[in-house]
Amino acid sequence: MDVVADSTTGTPPVFDHENLALQAQTNLLQLYLTHLASTMVPPMKIEMREPMTPSFSLSGSPNSETDDSLSAALVSSTKALFTLLGTNTTPDSTATAVSKSNNKICSVCGDKSTGLHYGASTCEGCKGFFKRSVQNKKVYHCSQENCCEIDKQNRNRCQSCRFRKCISKGMLTEAVREDRMPGGRNGNSIYSNYKQRRSIIRKTKDYIEEELEERRPFQSLPSGKKLIKELVEMDCLDRLINLRGLRINPSTNCDIAPACKRLTRIGDEIVEQLVEWTKTLPFFEELPVEAHTHLLTQRWAELVLLSAGYYACSVFTPDSPDTTEMIDETDEISFTNEQVNLRLLQNRLSLVLGKDIPFEHVSKEAGVLVHQFTLLLKSFSNLKVSPEAYVCIKAITLLHLSADSTLDKSIIDKVNTLQDHFVKTLQIHLHQPGEDQQTTSLAQILDWLPELRKASSVLLHSKMFYVPFLLCKNPRRLVFDE
């Protein structure tokens, strides 16, 4: 009955094999993210307001030659990534819509527009202001709260908010020439990349901007119900939960090999889903791709745990604190009892792998992880997080920078500003009346984040990325949508 135990060696071969493969998968993750950056970044040199460090050579993959097998795997999945990168753009409709709607009015201040300037239809004033700002590498600071309204009358009251609105309206710092050469036209590449990215999130952004044009606490990223609503709609938690690698083909008795192979592909799938999610974020275009790469690389494990945890809480409604009796019979994850979850993992792992896995092996390999995940579930379920709060927490988690971040300072400031914004948005949401006595405070949620971080390090250490998903969803019930 127990194939694994037949092995003469003391260590369980199944898990050893997996761990090796999954370790390679972690490296693959890095490569994917780097690859994402290289395909998103135009090959030209890009100068930001602050003197950019040459770290932009990230697209040039300065590292030494990668391992052959990893390269091969990378190449094989490149196609899928390219589809992720949004080739399904509608440049025509975008262009015409923009040119029509912005033909006469400056999109920044509402003054009379004199045409397209640096990517947006603006007046001479905003054009000149943007040019001087970029040329002189100006860094402005808002004396208020980054929420100044910019119109024709008061556009000179706050340079910081004016510049931010320029950016949010699509003006590109890259379009200001470093060599100051007059005349001619900028290469199409400057705008094509931007337009491609913008078209992906155009729907979201336009929607938000229509609703919140008047009162926006933050120019490029409006706060409010619409922002949260979009985030909730874009979240696609089901896609992350219904990982193909965890599905069971009911008709065929899976061999061990394909099952293992599928498990090792889960890293790919997670990256795919997270990249997809990142691209739908309203602030996607506000940050350079290397920033997204950096953030995803650092935070993906936390995002996985958060997503799985939220899914478990939303599906199983953790209102029964005493789950001691639901061992064996029930097929539900426990929020308190890690032994239940270990048993559950054993069952489901055996199911996916198509053979019995001894409990002690599961306990040995995933015990610490299950322990941490169960603790995390318990504390997370106490927060009673709403879908709206969940997407805010997710954004806050992604936008958490380590102290030793290697990003450019201007980017760090931007990321921090964005994170602050989502914290405020979350706070506003929590204070909203109508919810059934939201007792959870912002401080409670923020206090929980270190716990998430701690659990993520365990997840990274174990390399069994799929454990949270396997625990929170029965592989038998995974949706087959292909």
Added chain:
DNA sequence: ACTCAAGGCCAG
């Protein structure tokens, strides 16, 4: 030759 988006000039 015309267009249009980039840079420059300079009175306010």
Added chain:
DNA sequence: CTGGCCTTGAGT
């Protein structure tokens, strides 16, 4: 620093 007006020059 601002912004209206002028000059440039590749693309059409």
